[in-house]
Amino acid sequence: MAACWLTVSLIGGDTVGAKGGSPSKAVTAEETKPPEPFGTDGTITLTDVGADLEDGEPCSGTGGYSDIDFGAQVNITDAVGTLVATSSLGLGEKTEAGCAFAFTVDEIYPGSKFYTVEVSHRGGLTQTETELRAGGLEFTLGD
Template identity: 70%
Template structure:
């Protein structure tokens, strides 16, 4: 074999290499195109914040929420706060319950006819003769339907009028709830009235005449 034939045989590569060998891949030429760098995601700007900045943002947001709640309660007033029972639990408001009426008062006058002769109108007068028990401070009793004494009052000063000697009185703290009441001045007999009439007041007693 000549030298030229040997050179040609050496330069020709075997297209079928032995089993188990992979022909080397040709290196690609470096690209001259610019490499595009992807833009950071929107959340990246938050990731750049320091822990201290995030902490301040959290505290500020919480303070704003507390301020809004406080302002709302201030506008609603103290009634907005729920009432609590003795054990600290919120009290449940009773519905349909009616409050029992409290004690009440009544007033009226007692007139001694034909008493105070010779006195000018408006002058002070008092009972005489058989009515000597009728005077300033004489007791006025109020009893209920069971005959229980439930309140007392007294007569004021007598004043001369054209009808006679007139005494005014007021009785306070009368216990409510009786079917009827009896009002008696001294031992002169009683005047029986309903609770509504007693609450209205303006009772009138007349003795003599």
């Protein structure tokens, strides 16, 4: 008799809970699938850098902004402060506004009330999931 019950259980037959409850509901792969991650992109611009350069020329942070340069870390944390994604700055390029560094961050998992984006150690800026999904974030450092 035990072998018969085991066979029915293994082939997906309905079972009744030990206390006589209702048949258990099968959980589908769709219900257990984690939410799809998303990405964002943006730029951080140093306004006090590159005055002597032509637009489009490479540039980098200097003086008090020397930490803002190619490869500087971009961190995204969730509402409870857990690091959820990282990336780094691309090459700096002189623009009319200063020295701009682009970044792209992938693999951000949805579901947090808000996210904080921080470049280097410069303090984070809070964004909603909708704002991150839209991309085109623009941050500025300098006077």
